[in-house]
Amino acid sequence: MSKVFPRFSRRRAVQGAAAGVVAVGLLLWWLLPLGEKPPTGTIVFSTGTPRGVYQEYGERLRTELGRDMPGLTVKLLNSAGSQENVQRVADGKADFTIAAADAVETYEAQDRSGAGRLRGVARLYDDYLQLIVPRDSAITSVAGLRHKRVAIGLADSGVRLIANRVLRAAHIDPRKDITPSSDGIDTGPARLAQGRIDAFFWSGGLPTKGLVELAQRTGFKFVPIGGDIVTRLHAEGGAARYYRATSIPESAYPSVQHGSTVPTIAVSNVLMTRTDMDPRLTEWLTRTVIKSRDDIGAHVHSAQLVDLRTAVYTDPLPLQEGARRYYRSVKP
Secondary structure, eight states: OOOOOOOOOHHHHHHHHHHHHHHHHHHHHHHSOTTOOOOOEEEEEEOOSTTSHHHHHHHHHHHHHHHHOTTEEEEEEOOSOHHHHHHHHHHTSOSEEEEEHHHHHHHHHTTOTTGGGEEEEEEEEEEEEEEEEOTTOOOOSGGGGTTSEEEOOOTTSHHHHHHHHHHHHTTOOTTTTSEEEOOOTTTHHHHHHTTSOSEEEEEESSSOHHHHHHHHHTOOEEOOOOHHHHHHHHHHOGGGGGOEEEEEOTTSSHHHHTTOOEEEEEEEEEEEEETTSOHHHHHHHHHHHHHTHHHHHTTSGGGGGOOHHHHTOOTTSOBOHHHHHHHHHTOO
16 A cells, blocks of 8 residues: 655745754754864873773873864873872863862862862763772672782872772771782782782772773672771761762673672762863863763773763862853753
């Protein structure tokens, strides 16, 4: 049986085409301002340790910024992690960076140099605290780390900050009750596989390349970090209010987790800059961060969680003027 399709008038066809053109135009305006020359110059972006998510995200973002702002040079600097990143932006040694909210809050609470100039650009994704031990380890809780050789992250890292707090919440003095080492995700996996440490802490997006590679080589297992630890941390107040109880999803490291989730702690990451950064450049950068989510997320899984609806919440930092302009421009 033949189907009879409705006949459209010429006027309705023209109206439909016009509406389509407007829709496409609005989409293009949201993605990239039409008729506006892209900002140029040079910025410094502080990332993180090799094999970590900060570094990989920074590299991918630099590529995306190069597409939108071909006249902008983005220099990447490796760092120990969140604490050093906050310091670099505050001191003017870097222009943009990513840092965990607890590290930002700690820096501000200590009223350190340049703290008042720090501003938020976007909330990105959550870091998950991951406590890793060999597959045959007898350690089953944070309390079981007593008298063990434990890597607690580099001195200026966000890992060191949260690892020390978690240890103290488990009634372990990081200076006396363990043999600490300053390994990050770049050296910790290899030292664990070699038997030179008994455990190491890592705080980062899921999955982290360094742990994926360790799972492929020798395997490992996670030590759960229970809700009682979070309760004790919250009782401390201050920066600990940014920690939330959660679980590492079973899909993060399938060959290690075997379909099971792992109780742990998460803390949000903030893309940040300073008050004196050019608002126009910051507005363009913010737009690129939001629109490149899927492209970056195809390589950095954590980036898939960047969302326009939550990016605006950069607590504990107020928004930088350029970022505020962007979010106002796309507000429904």
